[in-house]
Amino acid sequence: MQKGAVPRVQGFHDHFGGRYQHLRRMVDSLTTSFDRHGFALMEVPLVEGLDLYLRKNGAQVLSRLYSFIDPDRGEVALRPEYTASVIRALASAREITDQPWRVSYAGPVFRNAPGQEGESRQFTQAGIEILGDSSVVADAEVLALACRAVRDAGLPRVRLVVGHLGPLRTLLAHLKVNGQAEGYLLEHLEHRYRGGTGDETVRRRLGLQSHEGEGLLDSEALPEHLAEAVRGATPEEARVLVLTMLDQMGLSIEGTTRTPDEIIDRVLLKARRHAALRGGRGREDLERALDFTEQLSTLRGNPDEIMPRAEALMAHYQVPPEALDELREVLDLLRLYELDGVTIELAPGMARGIAYYSGLIFELYGDQSALGQPGAQICGGGRYDMLASAITGGHGFPALGFSFNVEALAAVVPPNPSPSDGRIGLIVHEPGQRRVAYRMANHLRARGFPVTTHEPGNSSVPERHLRDNGYAAVVILPLPQAARARTEILVFESREDHARLEEVLAIAIEECGFPVECPDLIVAGEVGQ
């Protein structure tokens, strides 16, 4: 057996002291903001069936899941985020009616980081969801709430980057590009938007380029003779052809978990796609969609400047201009919220990774332009109207929301400058004072003061020790045999509102029946000297 101390698990951290208080304050501040806006706090399990996340998340999150086997349920995972669970919980809790649900959450989430030693694997998310509201008004409400919450948490300036999947999705619907190809294009949009280069991957995936980089088509896509044979045949003829060919190859199409019809249908689908891509409209449409994606990914900046450029781009690719209506409307609504300190950037080319986003998407960054830095992302979210039906397996409802990465937020919000945490130390010099001390401590706690009792023993200057540990004040009980039986209060000067604290503390102690003496204010350096 190994001896010595048991080490911490890589990627997980202990939190205490001022930094942890700062983090807690961020969580409290966010949940208080959410609460004031009518969002009810809820909690979901730390562990969910793995299939829940498989239905919702992209590979980026899934490859970082902490999963393990539960003897009853099979594959389960620690939650990597909240949204999937919130939707699962609420969809089964009750019918989403015409009245939208507003909920909030805050807690730890887990993402494994194989091979990356320094990276945190547990962090805190705090966020909200609105379920059952498909209106643009709700879009704007969510954006405004994110900005308000971050301001209330103590960050005066933020950069809000707003995008919308409307333009690309509209064009793809118009060109009848769907299914896998739509996913590939969205992924490519994200890749380009985040500064990635090259388009070989997407061209290959779309079948516009073969694996070898030559020729038009992936020669592996279908047995060549099969593609040739079924071209121009009616579905029935093609079916007979396929079965005959299999028979000649000595293969049976039975005995697998797919039916012969499913296999043949897809063979025919591929053959048709094959033929279309070989030079027909399918190819042109995909090229056009890809061009549009490339152009869109470069648009980012001031809304007044970007909106006309987006409109021109839409016109050029003959995308119905209404595709931008929602985005325009959200920006107009946002003005009514009179948000201060928010720089809005428009980015119609943002995609945010997950294929489930259907409309509005946004990200919030700490604005550190004054420091010459781009600022870290602290929050992200959007609308995912298709997600609920994917999770519930049928019954769907509109949904939107956001989540803050609380550690990222805490890193950009300056910690509360007050060095004191407001604790009051009650000093008990000898055992005979204990009963009185405990009574007084409880009395003060009931009035909202955080109080600890101290028995300094031989330590001659307990006041200094407490001051150095961030206490706001000490209360010294009179010695039972002392001539003047008055309680002494010392409030440290480091506390900004020391005068007021001294006053309320004195009143509280006197109300409890203890006469109080307040010497002049103790200047920090003087204690115990």
Added chain:
Amino acid sequence: MTPILQIAVPSKGAMEEPTLRFLGDCGLKVRRTNSRQYSAPMGSGAFLQAVFQRAADIPRKLATGLVDVGITGFDIFSEHMGETRDVIVAVEDLGFARCSLDLAVPEAWLDVTNMEDLVDVAAEFQHRGRPLRIATKFPRLVRHFLLGRGLVSHSLVEGTGALEIAPAMGYADIIADISETGTTLRANHLKPLADGAILRSQACLLVNRARLASSPTRLEALRGVLEMIEAHQRARELVSITANVEGGDMRQVAQTVLRRRDLAGMRGPTLTPVFDPDCPDRVFAVTLVVATSQLAEAKDHLRACGGGAITVQSPLYVFERESTLYARLREKL
């Protein structure tokens, strides 16, 4: 005497026989007197001990520090890699037990030849209400691969034994399994996907980093093992050719041979006088050590230099000034 270094050796599986042969070839013969022994001395001294373990258990035994060194498949190591940082690879290519971990689908799935097809089919399964099921003994590697290729909707069926039968029996749709040649796949009407190779593997030597870093004695014992493995591997790549060459004097012969620097041995030819009574002081035995792949060329070169009676030998071991494998391991510790 207690052994200094314990080396886990695969037993009761396909890897046992080639591993024992390999160790024997490296001069590290496992001296097992009967096949039921769980451990046996190894090599010539008493400081190395072979401990027999199932190949699949070896990374875990290493992680817990029960053994210091182990030989197993790179596939097995990769599957368990996430469990500890203390187990590292000291030699990644021992040169035997080569195989690959491949995704394979029923041959009857005419429409599925690559990963993009599989992603489409997985979406069809999901649409019909259940995910694509994949039978495998390597859940981590397979999941990582699938997610990296965008195949998100799937469930893994962990199995042991012959997985090839799973699709026909209906408890999985496709498989991800190890094969050496693909024969078993074909016999079970399965075909690998063109871009479905998850991992190429061969036997590798693993060590427990902490156990070695903490003990200079163990490390020194391991250096001996690595030296033998390296010398054996190098020896396989080199041959020694000797020819009798007639010429003016030793320097002249050497210069003729050195005209092809690339075929003139590792540092240069070795010349030894041959006392030919008919031709005194004019015949030299020229010995070159060259890459096995250069043998034919070197032979022609020696002939062109006037050589005859050419003999070729394989060295048993080739030791360099210092061990590269050991130096690389020291860096990783």
